[in-house]
Amino acid sequence: MKEIIKAEPCGFCMGVRRAIDLVEKEIGQGEDLFTLGPIIHNRQVQENLASRGVRLADIPEDVSEGSSLVIRAHGVEPELEERLMSRGVKIIDGTCPKVKSSHRTIEEYSGNGYFVVILGDKNHGEVKGLAGRADRHAVVSTASEAEKLTLPEKTLFICQTTVKDSEFEEVRDILLTKNPHTVIRNMICAATMKRQKAVRELSTRVEAMVIVGGRGSSNTKRLYQTALENDIFACHVETADELPPELHKFSCIGVSAGASTPDDIIDEVMERLRSL
Ligand code: SF4
Known part of the structure; x- marks a missing residue:
């Protein structure tokens, strides 16, 4: 079993x-x-x-x-x-009230003449909503993109709610080296961090991890990346029908799901895994 x-x-x-x-x-x-x-x-x-x-x-x-x-x-x-x-x-x-809080922060600083650096995926709806509230902004998704920026004296650094804490810290340190007065606002959502932490911890105790969630869901993709960090077999599926046959060989499997995955889809995946 x-x-x-x-x-x-x-x-x-x-x-x-x-x-x-x-x-x-x-x-x-x-x-x-x-x-x-x-x-x-x-x-x-x-x-x-x-x-x-x-x-x-x-x-x-x-x-x-x-x-x-x-x-x-x-x-x-x-x-x-x-x-x-x-x-x-x-x-x-x-x-989401947490995204609203990011909107207010950007509006306040942008209104006071700040340049806004946003860490996130420029094609994601949340990031477009953040960028749309800044008079002057740059969106970066990697440390190397942050390295190329020239920062004015008044700069705000803020992030999409679903970025990884390690990515946030890496870009924050680069910006602070360029401009030590950069105002830092870590808006990573606790829900995201708790899910990432739970996956990080569980993937040290199991032989394989299954991450359930939409292909377009950025927080689901990050959970999948987190699961891969421990060098175990991991897969990202939308439904139970996508479970790969390799899962047969593992006797202990962990399951997690993105913030947009309903309980009934998670339950179905778990049921199907039990019967493999
Ligand atoms: S992960 Fe959920 S709770 Fe957190 S900011 Fe996004 S929508 Fe809100």
């Missing part, structure tokens, strides 16, 4: 649960209901919502005038909110 151990915590975080709850509350209220981009990076959740009438818009102009729209936990650029409002769309703000 295989031993299957779940990392704790794993799965839905507060911000994602809150955004999903807001969508659930709006379903069936009368107006057409949209999200701007997927409400979370999980295909199965998205398909379920679509089957219940929730529509996906890529741009504000896809949203019918007078309908409702739930903003996802990552938040959006202010410019997109303005375009939605100009169409008479009722906005329900599902932006």
Whole structure:
């Protein structure tokens, strides 16, 4: 009998649960209901919502005038909110309170003339929402990109909530060498850190790790990278159907999941692993 151990915590975080709850509350209220981009990076959740009438818009102009729209936990650029409002769309703000806190920090410092350096993935919705609040900014995703920056005297360094603590520290040290007065704001979400720590710890006790979550989910990808750090077999799957056959040979397997992975998908993966 295989031993299957779940990392704790794993799965839905507060911000994602809150955004999903807001969508659930709006379903069936009368107006057409949209999200701007997927409400979370999980295909199965998205398909379920679509089957219940929730529509996906890529741009504000896809949203019918007078309908409702739930903003996802990552938040959006202010410019997109303005375009939605100009169409008479009722906005329900599902932006995670922790991301909101990053927005306020950037607005405050940018308003005081600061240049903002953001560590994160420039194509990620959260980072676009952060960058959209800074008058002058640079987005970096690696230490070597940070090395190339020239920093003005007034510089703020802030990060996407899902970056790894080691990446944050490496870039922070580079920026402080360039400008010791750089204001540092570590916005890594405790939910992210706790999930990374649990994976780091569990992967020292098991023979293989399975990370469950959407392919587009950046926090899931980072959990997978963390699992690989201990030189054990690790895989990233969206559902139980993707479990690779190599898992047969391991008797003790750890499981974790990104912050946008529902409990029923995690449970199904664990059930399938037990029966391998
Ligand atoms: S990972 Fe943290 S910051 Fe991101 S949505 Fe969840 S609770 Fe909010």
